[in-house]
Amino acid sequence: MSLDDAATKPHERMQAALADDLAAVGDLIRARMASQHAPRIPEVTAHLVEAGGKRVRPMLTLAAARLCGYDGDAHQKLAATVEFIxxxxLLHDDVVDESQKRRGRPTANLLWDNKSSVLVGDYLFARSFQLMVETGNLRVLNILSNAAATIAEGEVLQLTAAMNLATTEEIYLQVIRGKTAALFEAACEVGGVISGQDERVVTALATYGDGLGVAFQMADDLLDWGGAGGEIGKNTGDDFRERKLTLPVIRAVERADADERAFWKRTIEKGDQQDGDLEQAMDLLRRHGTLEETRDVANGHVANAKAALSILPEHPLREMMIDLADYVVARLN
Amino acid sequence: MSLDDAATKPHERMQAALADDLAAVGDLIRARMASQHAPRIPEVTAHLVEAGGKRVRPMLTLAAARLCGYDGDAHQKLAATVEFIxxxxLLHDDVVDESQKRRGRPTANLLWDNKSSVLVGDYLFARSFQLMVETGNLRVLNILSNAAATIAEGEVLQLTAAMNLATTEEIYLQVIRGKTAALFEAACEVGGVISGQDERVVTALATYGDGLGVAFQMADDLLDWGGAGGEIGKNTGDDFRERKLTLPVIRAVERADADERAFWKRTIEKGDQQDGDLEQAMDLLRRHGTLEETRDVANGHVANAKAALSILPEHPLREMMIDLADYVVARLN
Known part of the structure; x- marks a missing residue:
């Protein structure tokens, strides 16, 4: 690894390594979000697509395929599919969460309206299915339609799990798989499938994607509590205020004594929050060690993700994927 | 046709003829709307699915397949797919239209919330794709994913066409294809494809479904204006109040003199509606003959639909499909 390489972030190095593929995916996305009669569709889509997300998911598909020696162009269609899904x-999430900002810009539901976000989201789902059907690969269709169902189920689960102290770790895992890991997993897996790899390789790629996605979401949830050290800053406490149960809280609730239980009941279930409650919640998480535990669990998922890649051939993209896994938890360590 | 047959409606006769298939489709729907951890999903779905829609769309798939001599069971999966789509x-429409009632019952967005309607709708879309992928028939996947895109595009188009006097007949047709005809068409077409029919038969079934769907939606739109005679009743005027442009209005606007144009501009574009405006609008439609014209156009689509079926073999289901086409405009004649 040169000094230059070390200075850039792994997803930036992937962007450079996959520049041609990514340009083709960008062209595909622009072509497929067009609508002759309904200009609202490309307007809303472009607002989000051009807002400069990191495109990690389509990159995973491209990287997995290239790493497996694929030299066709169906992986570009799959990468565009993944980005459309x-x-x-995101469009539907912002409606559900009544969000005002996404990637530092006003959300589509705010700029246009909820109706446009719902319907343009539906259009992009349909477009994504058209794109994947064009690959003519039934296994790929199976993987991606399953992922779409897991995503939607996870979102509904999150809706009903919020504010509910009975939420278990199992449910939490299902929620974050729906929210993040299912699409990461499918993105990697279809890259292997389209390359005609055997079961072992395909499973390894899926395992990597799942581990990466779970660790990524856990890290995000932990950072909302100020990381493993638990330091309150301007980016902390959103989940507490929105009464969302993430791993540090679920474990602290599990071990709560009567007084602590009453505290969680009041703040999370009843939503009666007062000054100093965030500090007290943080204090409980620290006291029960659940912030550090969450970091450890996330690190475990990263270790699994990286280990899975060991059966793949040596390749610069494989190293970048390994570095990417480290990177998602580097913010915590 | 026996006296008994003549007394029942064509879709009721189809229900009887396809009773076994429909029971299997009902079982499939119940099995696939389940969710182990998110009971909200079957609750919301059941509220709508069990509310007693006529299931015309899945019946069209079943009828088309049986009429073509199909004796497998993939047509049941496709019928369930069509009903899920x-x-x-409907779930997303009710959110977009802020509807309060559907099939005589409170809508899901009212009973639960918009969030549940959006996310459960997404889940059902994903489930529908899983189901169609299970058939392993790429042509079917192509047809249904195209239909899904046409539906979503039509909905966005309707959103931007509402209140806009520049809406053309072409745009209106695209809106009603998205709203109704695209799924009718796909429902019939996949019945032929799954039966392994040749191009001629598949195209005939698609043409029938399109004509049926377009006529059905035009009839609906015309009834909102009191039918070809234009009589104001308790079920008329919703589209006028919601400032939706349907065929009778589009044609009347096209032929409007300066005063009439000012009237449409005020009532539809600006939404400034006063007592007596509905009567005056109706008067303009009658004067320009656009209500009767709309009935004639709808009848033309029915004639096309029926003519398309002539290349199909004689079969009781073919007769019921022909009767069904007559039935959707019988309300107008």
């Missing part, structure tokens, strides 16, 4: 999910 | 669309 992701964009559709 | 339809149900997902």
């Amino acid at each position: 992701h964009t559709a999910t | 339809h149900t997902a669309t």
Whole structure:
């Protein structure tokens, strides 16, 4: 690894390594979000697509395929599919969460309206299915339609799990798989499938994607509590205020004594939050060690993700994927 | 046709003829709307699915397949697919239209919330894709994913065409194809494809479905203006109040003199509606003959639909499909 390489972030190095593929995917996305009669569709889509997300998901598909020696162009269609599914999910999420900002810009539901976000999201879902059907690969269709169902189920689960102290770790894992890991997993897996790899390789890629996605979401949830050290800053406490149960809280609730239980009941279930409650919640998480535990669990998923890649051939993209896994938890360590 | 047959409606006769298939489709729907951890999903879905829609769309798939001599069971999966797509669309429509009632019952967005309607709709879309992928028939996947895109595009188009006097007949046709005819068409077409029919038969079934769907939606739009005679009743005027442009209005606007144009501009574009405006609008439609014309156009689509079926073999289901086409405009004649 040269000094230059070390200075850039792994997803930036992937962007450079996959520049041609990514340009083709960008062209595909622009072509497929067009609509002759309904200009609202490309307007809303472009607002989100051009807002400069990191395109991690389509890059995973491209990287997995290239790493497996694929030299066709169906992986570009799959990468665009994955990005459309992701964009559709974001549009609907912002309606559900009544969000005002996404990637530092006003959300589509705010700029246009909820109706446009719902319907344009539906359009992008349909477009994503058209794109994947064009590959003519039934296994790929199976993987991606299953992922779409897991995503939607996870979102509904999150809706009903919020504010509910009975939420278990199992449910939490299902929620974050729906929210993040299912699409990461499918993105990697279809890259292997389209390359005609055997079961072992395909499973390894899926395992990598799942581990990466779970660790990524856990890290995000942990950072909302100020990381493993638990330091309150301007980016902390959103989940507490929105009464969302993430791993540090679920474990602390599990071990709560009567007084602590009453505290969680009041703040999370009843939503009666007062000054100092965030500090007290943080204090409980620290006292029960659940912030550090969450970091450890996330690190475990990263270790699994990296280990899975060991059966793949040596390749610069494989190293970048390994570095990417480290990177998602580097913010915590 | 026996006296008994003549007394029942064509879709009721189809229901009887396809009773076994429909029971299997009902079982499939119940099995696939389940969710182990998110009971909200079957609750919301059941509310709509069990509310007693006529299931015309899945019946068209079943009828088309049986009429073509199909004796497998993939047509049942496709019928369930079509019903899931339809149900997902209804859930999202009710959010977009802020509807309070559907099939005589409170809508899901009212009973639960918009969030649940959006996310459960997404789940049903994903489930519908899983189901169609299970058939392993790429042509079917192509047809249904195209239909899903046409539906979503039509919905966005309707959103931007509402309140806009520049809406053309072409745009209106695209809106009603998205709203109704695209799924009718796909429902019939996949019945032929799954039966392994040749191009001629598949195209005939698609043409029938399109004509049926277009006529059905035009009839609906015309009844909102009191039918070809234009009589104001308790079920008329919703589209006028919601400032939706349907065929009778589009043609009347096209032929409007300066005063009439000012009237449409005020009532539809600006939404400034006063007592007596509905009567005056109706008067303009009658004067320009656009209500009768709309009936004639709808009848033309029915004639096309029926003519298309002539190349299919004689079969009781073919007769019921022909009767069904007559039935959708019988309300107008």
